[in-house]
Amino acid sequence: MIPFQNKYVQLDDLLDRMAESLQLDKTRYELMIQHYEAIKKWIEADEQFFKPFKYELYPHGSVRIRTTVKPIGKDEFDLDIALHLKVQWDIHTPEKIYFELRRRLSEHAIYKEKMELKNRCIRLNYSGDFHMDILPGVQENDWDEDKIRVPDRLLGYWVSSNPRGYSKWFLNKANIVKISLLEKALRAENLPSNDFENKKPLQRAVQLIKRYRDIYFHDDDTFKTSSIILTTIAGLYYNGEESIYLTVENIVNRIRQHTIHNSWRLKVLNPVNSEEDFTDKWEREPRYYQAFETFCEHLYEQWQELKKENGIISEGRILKGLFGDELYFKAQTSQADIIEKSRNANQLGINRNSGIIGAAGTVSTSLVKTNTFFGNDAD
Structure with a gap:
């Protein structure tokens, strides 16, 4: 993981890369x-x-x-x-x-x-x-x-x-944020921006929650929560967070606040058409809602673990459990490629005081030497 000073930026960089691997090629x-x-x-x-x-x-x-x-x-x-x-x-x-x-x-x-x-x-x-x-x-x-x-x-x-109105509503919510936390950090560190499709934290958060849903219900999808319900809840609970991590954090926290403090089930209406109840099936078959509650509680618990100073190994274990080994390893490989390209272009340096990678040429930073094909340092 590129070691930014801010923990949330570090997580966002990894989450952003995992979400990128999920989307339509x-x-x-x-x-x-x-x-x-x-x-x-x-x-x-x-x-x-x-x-x-x-x-x-x-x-x-x-x-x-x-x-x-x-x-x-x-x-x-x-x-x-x-x-x-x-x-x-x-x-x-x-x-x-x-x-x-x-x-x-x-x-x-x-x-x-x-x-x-x-x-x-x-x-x-x-x-x-x-x-x-x-x-x-x-x-x-x-x-x-x-x-x-x-x-x-x-x-x-x-x-x-109202499918088209719904799309407009969601994109308006996502675009509350003009520049994400990760984009700000990359600019501040003078590091190359991710060569990804420009997506907002809400869009990335929805992709990741849906992927976790697919893993959670992989063995038995009988009562699997639908994408439209998860997407709508995410949009309704989104408060304009600039971080992918904090966007998911806020969404799972607010779901949990409802489920532990209310005996009545969550009802999710189409935000642009109140006549359309996306959760009407939960009324007919309560086991759908029970599965949703259990799934959200597990995501909440795992997300709290990411808050702790666990170190890279523990964070990797949590993220692989949530989103799958393949997605996590792809994100790690992507990060390593970016670091190597920046090193070869003499764009990266190491802070002599903290040992943290940053932009070459900044105060207290020494240039990271380029690796040759044989693994020796270039002169």
Whole structure:
């Protein structure tokens, strides 16, 4: 770990690198966009139903808010798409909208083989790469361009939703912070910035919490907490912390405050559509909420351990337990590569008083010598 003076900066550097390894790679992202554009053109060309209407087809969910997490045990991501028709929602039945989307996709030789019918959406499975969930919906009113009604096949009627408004809400929350603690520290130390996608502490925190969730429920995911619940709670409890570590710390603390001081369960509504209860399943099946409480309590306990001055070995053990060995080792290797590149470019020095690595040329700092191929110091 790059030994910054501030403990939270040290942890943030490692957490940032672990979260970076979790996200959608550039190749797969570009492939998703290609398939998205192809589906968009196919629906637009439909003479039978869709072409006469004004509508939009747009991504939402983790890809849009940039909190994707690579699944464990398989190499697939999910892309959520909304098919947003701009007509009065009560003109058509929910069955009609769902049927027309199904019909159009089934007319395509490739799409019909990839279709999987879900309760509110139709999934296209691109085996080994990703799956695309297409959610059909109709605009709910004229004064809110984002709010839609979507068909619920189990209930048999329209339900209110707002996937695009939700994305805007979350990104606005994340962007409260203009410059993160880690970015400030890198500038202050005159160290090279991480060559990562520029993400805010809230986005990184959500990625890490979701990864811990996947590890925690890996052996039995029957009552696994959904990503939309975790993401919403994180956004609601976020107080603009500049640190990834402190963002997670605040979120788990506030969850715990609720669970230990209240006998009633936590209720998580869509922050841009109070009619949509993301935790309605917890009401029907309390074991989902019990699993959520147990999972959050374990995360809280482990996060408290990171506060202590455990040393690198103990911190590594905790982080590997939370996020997995592979993710931790990748982050360590990434750090080592950055240090080596900076050393070879004569950008790093060692403080003669404290022994801490810092920028070369600063007061009380000696240059770190470059390693040759054979491991000897360069002259």
